[in-house]
Each structure stands twice: as C-alpha cells, then as structure tokens.
Amino acid sequence: MRSSMLFFIFFVIGYQQMLAQKPLEKVVDSHYKEDQFYIGVTYNLFGNRPIDLSQNGFSNGIHLGFIKDMPLNPRRNVALGLGLGYSANSFYHNLHIRQDENQITTYDIILESGSYxxxxxxxxxxxxxxEFRWRSSTPEEYKFWRIYTGFKLGYIFRNRVKYRGDLGDVYYTNVKGFEKFQYGFTLSFGYNTWNAYLYYALSPIFAKDNQINGQNIDMNNIKIGLMFYIL
Known part of the structure; x- marks a missing residue:
C-alpha cells in the first residue's frame, strides 16, 4: 500500500513537471467581440451661432457607456454596435439666460465680457x-485600426444654468427652454488606444421658437475629442 502510494505521488510530480516543460498552446477565441465599453472626453462647440454670441472658458464633455458588439461577418471585423451611455457637458458663453416665476425663459447677449x-x-x-463598425482586428491581434460611424440619440434628464455678475447671481435647474431630445451623427477613428471622436448634432440646443432679438436660436452642438475603448 505504501509503495503504491509513493508510486502515485512520484507519477503526479513527474506528470506536473512534464506539463510545466511543455509549451502552452495559445487559445484563440474565434467568437471574439471588441470595444464594448467606452469612455471619452470632448471639447464642446456651438454651431450656427447667432451674431455676437461667443464661447469663453473651456466647454467640455465626459462620455461613458456600454455598446453591444454584434459582428456581421465570419472574420468578425465588421460589426453593428448598439449601446447605452451617459454624457455630462458644460458650455461657457456670453448668453444671459433668465427664467421668471412662470418658467418663461428669455435670452440676451452680453457684449461686455468683464461684466460677469x-x-x-x-x-x-x-x-x-x-454604430456601424470596421476594424483591422483578428482573434490574436489586440492593437488595430478602427473606423466607427453611426448615430446617437440622447435625452437630457437634467440641465443647469449659472450666472455670476453685474446682472445678479442666478442659478436655475431644469430650464424649460432647452431641447430635451438630442440626436446627431458620430464618427470615431484611430489606432489602438487613441481614437479621434466627432459628434455633430442635428437637433438644436434650445427648444423651438426661442429667440434673441426676434431671431430664432438655431444653435447646435459639435463635440471634438478623444474616445477610449475597452474590451
């Protein structure tokens, strides 16, 4: 019994040493998916600005979320992406936004920059x-080129206005003058970690019929920045 036990112990030790010396075969996942989590930073711009309206300070955005990657071909380098995300944005400008007790919003352009x-x-x-996604990836390659283009729908669930200056300090939340539903085209492209990102809104920032000096405010949002993807 003791000799059988010793034989078994030596057999296990010898087998483990043999496995340790044998090179491990690389496992290839033929059903891989890519870039299902994202995080991005952008510089936010106004498009179609009214005359005399300008931006100042650093208007920025932070974006993150999950995209379900659904490959469309056997090589799996062409895919459709459908996701859910969160975005926080700030805009610095010379537009004075006021809301009265009836929640009616009015707008004026501040021409003197030193007054606030x-x-x-x-x-x-x-x-x-x-997103419609193309990439040069393979099951064994984790650094690759990518071009992702698509469409993004958004819903603003909270907004905030802050002003501090000669016209009096104001702080508003959930101002009704903003267009809650946002949508536009997206494009991201790059290699490995670093990817340029562009968003061009087709929807206006402010709700329909909001005006400055009798003219509609048809500004839209343009975002330029970097997007980082995680498996």
Missing part, C-alpha cells in the same frame, strides 16, 4: 449610440 465672472449652462444625458 461666470456664465455657463450644463446638461446630463442618457444616450443610445448606434
């Missing part, structure tokens, strides 16, 4: 990105 120390609005969105 802070003037911005910010928003928080739930987003639904839809």
């Amino acid at each position: 120390t802070k003037n911005k609005f910010s928003n928080h969105l739930v987003e639904l990105p839809i």
Whole structure:
C-alpha cells in the first residue's frame, strides 16, 4: 500500500513537471467581440451661432457607456454596435439666460465680457449610440485600426444654468427652454488606444421658437475629442 502510494505521488510530480516543460498552446477565441465599453472626453462647440454670441472658458464633455458588439461577418471585423451611455457637458458663453416665476425663459447677449465672472449652462444625458463598425482586428491581434460611424440619440434628464455678475447671481435647474431630445451623427477613428471622436448634432440646443432679438436660436452642438475603448 505504501509503495503504491509513493508510486502515485512520484507519477503526479513527474506528470506536473512534464506539463510545466511543455509549451502552452495559445487559445484563440474565434467568437471574439471588441470595444464594448467606452469612455471619452470632448471639447464642446456651438454651431450656427447667432451674431455676437461667443464661447469663453473651456466647454467640455465626459462620455461613458456600454455598446453591444454584434459582428456581421465570419472574420468578425465588421460589426453593428448598439449601446447605452451617459454624457455630462458644460458650455461657457456670453448668453444671459433668465427664467421668471412662470418658467418663461428669455435670452440676451452680453457684449461686455468683464461684466460677469461666470456664465455657463450644463446638461446630463442618457444616450443610445448606434454604430456601424470596421476594424483591422483578428482573434490574436489586440492593437488595430478602427473606423466607427453611426448615430446617437440622447435625452437630457437634467440641465443647469449659472450666472455670476453685474446682472445678479442666478442659478436655475431644469430650464424649460432647452431641447430635451438630442440626436446627431458620430464618427470615431484611430489606432489602438487613441481614437479621434466627432459628434455633430442635428437637433438644436434650445427648444423651438426661442429667440434673441426676434431671431430664432438655431444653435447646435459639435463635440471634438478623444474616445477610449475597452474590451
């Protein structure tokens, strides 16, 4: 019994040493998916600005979420992406936004930049990105080129306006003058970690019929920045 036990112990030890010396075969996942989590930072711009309206300070955005990657071909380098995300954005400008007790919003352009120390609005969105994806990836290659283009739907669930200056300090939340539903085209492209990102809104920032000096405010949002993807 003792000799059989010793034989078994030596057999296990010898087998483990043999496995340790044998090179491990690399496992290839033929059903791999890519880039299902994302995080991005952007510089936010106004498009179609009214005359005399300008931006000042650093208007920025932070974006993160999950995209379900659904490959469309056997090589799995062409895919459709459908996701859910969150976006927080701030905009510094010379537009004075006021809301009265009846929640009626009015707008004026401040021509004297030295008359205020802070003037911005910010928003928080739930987003639904839809992407058509091409990449040069393989099951064994984790550094590759990518071009992702698509469409993004968003809903602003909270906005905020802050002003501090000669016209009096104001702080508003959930101002009704903003367009809650946002949508536009997206494009991201790059290699490995670093990817350029562009968002061009087709929807206006402010709700329909909001005006400055009798003219509609048809501004939209343009975002330029970097996008980082995680498996």
